Amino acid sequence: MKARSIAYWVTTVLFALGMGASAIADLVHAPALVEGFGVLGYPVYLLTLLGVWKLLGAVAILAPRFPRLKEWAYAGFFFELTGAAYSHIASGVGSPVAPLVLAALAMASWALRPEGRLFGAIVPTSAPSLAPATA
Secondary structure, three states: OOHHHHHHHHHHHHHHHHHHHHHHHHHOOOHHHHHHHHHHOOOOHHHHHHHHHHHHHHHHHHOOOOHHHHHHHHHHHHHHHHHHHHHHHHHOOOOOHHHHHHHHHHHHHHHOOOHHHOOOOOOOOOOOOOOOOOO
C-alpha cells in the first residue's frame, strides 16, 4: 500500500469513527449535549436530525462507489463542523477545538481520496478542443 493510501484510510476511519460517535451521542440525547444546546439556544430536536445526518454521512464516506454522495457528505460535515466551531466561539460556551480537529480530519480525508473515490475534476483531463476543425 502506498503512503498516500494509508494516510487516506487512517484519516477517513478516524473521521468516520469520530462522527459516528458524535452521531450516537446526538441520537441518544446525551445530557451534556442537551445542556449545551440549551445554552447555545438551539432546540433539542435538532440533535436527532444532526445525529441521523452524521450517521448517514459517515456510512457514505466509508462505502465504496457513490462519489457524488461522498462529495455531499464531506461538504455537509464541513458546514456542520465549522458551524459548531463558530457557535462555540460566538457564544463563548465550550471550546471550538473538537469540531475544528474533526473538520481538519475531514479535509485531509477529502484531499487524500484515491482516484476511484473522486467525483469529476475541476479541469477535465480530456477536455474537448475549442479550436475550429480543419479539413
